[in-house]
Amino acid sequence: MPLLLLKDLPRYECLLEAAKEFPDLDPSASEVFLHLLRAGDEAYGVSDRNLVSHNISQGRFCVLMLLWRSVQSPAAKLLGPDCCVPGPRTPAELADAAGVTRATMTGLIDTLERDGFVKREPDPDDRRMMSVRLTPKAEEFLRKFLPEHFQITAKLMRTLTESERKTLVQLLNKISQQASVMLGAASEGAPAVVSGTQAV
Amino acid sequence: MPLLLLKDLPRYECLLEAAKEFPDLDPSASEVFLHLLRAGDEAYGVSDRNLVSHNISQGRFCVLMLLWRSVQSPAAKLLGPDCCVPGPRTPAELADAAGVTRATMTGLIDTLERDGFVKREPDPDDRRMMSVRLTPKAEEFLRKFLPEHFQITAKLMRTLTESERKTLVQLLNKISQQASVMLGAASEGAPAVVSGTQAV
DNA sequence: CTTTTATAGTTAGCGCCCTAACTATCAGGT
DNA sequence: ACCTGATAGTTAGGGCGCTAACTATAAAAG
Incomplete structure (x- = not known):
């Protein structure tokens, strides 16, 4: 909260x-x-x-999900949209995908590494870069945790009909779009809104 | 964010x-x-x-709004619903109204006091208690800031029609209600949901 | 009147967000 | 080769959430 x-x-x-x-x-x-x-x-x-x-935070969960796309497993591939595109691996890519600063990502990776969910490895080609990988412990955690997570999400929305859900998403998107405008989403030439490209 | x-x-x-x-x-x-x-x-x-x-945070703004109800001014009275009920004054009441812990409220009051928005005064009757009051600086800030704030809110929702807003509030309430159930809102005998009693 | 319990507030320490400043490496222009 | 500038990552320090432990006071129980 x-x-x-x-x-x-x-x-x-x-x-x-x-x-x-x-x-x-x-x-x-x-x-x-x-x-x-x-x-x-x-x-x-x-x-x-x-x-x-489960001793994990929203931010750390987000990082784990992003890294999961890089895992060579069928399950992971299903979660990624443009499924052939490799998921983020470096701290900078992770920070960008999660929408936080690199300093924040450093902290998240620190605690994830401390707790054994993640491993940092130097990039052999560019010595400035690091590559972050999930540990087996993290993969195991996700396989056990995700079903719970999905159940909770489903239960939370249980009182909404399918048509209400559709309406709600549309209305929320209107707000998101307006918020992007107001926050000055004048980034690249892209449409910028609702062009999803990530995992859950 | x-x-x-x-x-x-x-x-x-x-x-x-x-x-x-x-x-x-x-x-x-x-x-x-x-x-x-x-x-x-x-x-x-x-x-x-x-x-x-404006060098203020969401949490601090929330405290200021709560304290404003206690100010003896016509504007403040309008914002309070059960207008005759005095607003929160002690850190404990503020924490309860804002839904944070007392430790958190101590920190918020600390920085608000440091920045001159608020003053702590000991309660003459119960020496454990403190009474928190807005300074004139804070009142002045609110009078200047609130119109901006309301303009921004209005702009954010500009793309929604009145009927869409109504629908959206209803759907959001369904989710809030279900969330309360899931978080175990088995507090007092009260209805517990959507029984608003506070200021903006 | 003393002991116990409850309450108000604070402090200490952790997590996760930020910005700003720093180090190390890479790539380009001369 | 040698500056220059860009880039990757980290560190330092602040804000604001939290829990747990603490102090001081008040109220209740013996």
Whole structure:
């Protein structure tokens, strides 16, 4: 649960009241915003609680999943989309794929290596680079853990019908897209939004 | 942006592929889960970027908003729902309202006090307790900052129609409710879900 | 009145995020 | 060869979550 957020959200009427004082306040927009943050935080919390009970964190799990794509196993290949493209191996690639800084990735790899999930090896061609590999222990962990993880995800969404799920994804994508615009996603010439290329 | 999350989400077809390998994987559930986390993270990021540009963090902002309810000003009263109920004042009340531990709240108050947004005063009746108050600087900051904040929220949701917003809130509430169940929200006899009682 | 228990707040230490500064290596231009 | 600049990775230090252990005070039980 990463996010400090009010435990009880304001009622809609309160937002309406507040809007009288603050002309810029759009009650329904604020309502969506707060509910989105809360739902996201809670969903994260549900998943994270299970992770933590296995002595792993969200960030470390993410790294393991990324590295798994590089493992030469049928299961791993299925998870990768452009399946022939090799997964990330170097800290820089991992950081980029996970959307964190390299310094952060250094820390994650440090603890993963300390706990025996990962091994650093120097690149023979370029002595600046490292190559990160999963250990058998990590692969074993993932094979045991992932089914649990998927069950939890499925249970969390159980109360939504298929059509509701579809609607929800579309609406969330609208917000994501607008957020990208606002954060200035003026990166490469790519469409930039919802062009998924990674594993779970 | 608190959450380490894959920058590119897997395409739905990849989830379908992966489901062949993992019978527990519910593709549409995982899809919603990932999009929810990402949209929440991005919405958080949009808001946080503005906060940070004012040298304040999400957590500190949250504390300021909670304390604002205790200020004897018309604006503050409007934001509070059960408007007559005084807002939280002690670190324990603040921690409870914000859903963090008291240790965390101690740290937040420390930095807020250091930066001149807040003042700690001992309670004359119970010498264990402290009372936290906003400084004029903090009130001034909020009056200047909140309109910006509301504008950003409104802009983020601009692409959603009123009916889409309504739908989205309902669907998010379904997930929140299920998450509460799964996290074991078996606290008091209260209904426990969506019973908002706080300020923005 | 003394002992026990509960409560408020803090401190200490860890994880994971960040930025900024640093080292080592590589590649290009002269 | 020799600077220059780019790149890979790490280190240092800060913020803000957490848990666990601690101090001081208050309240309850004997």
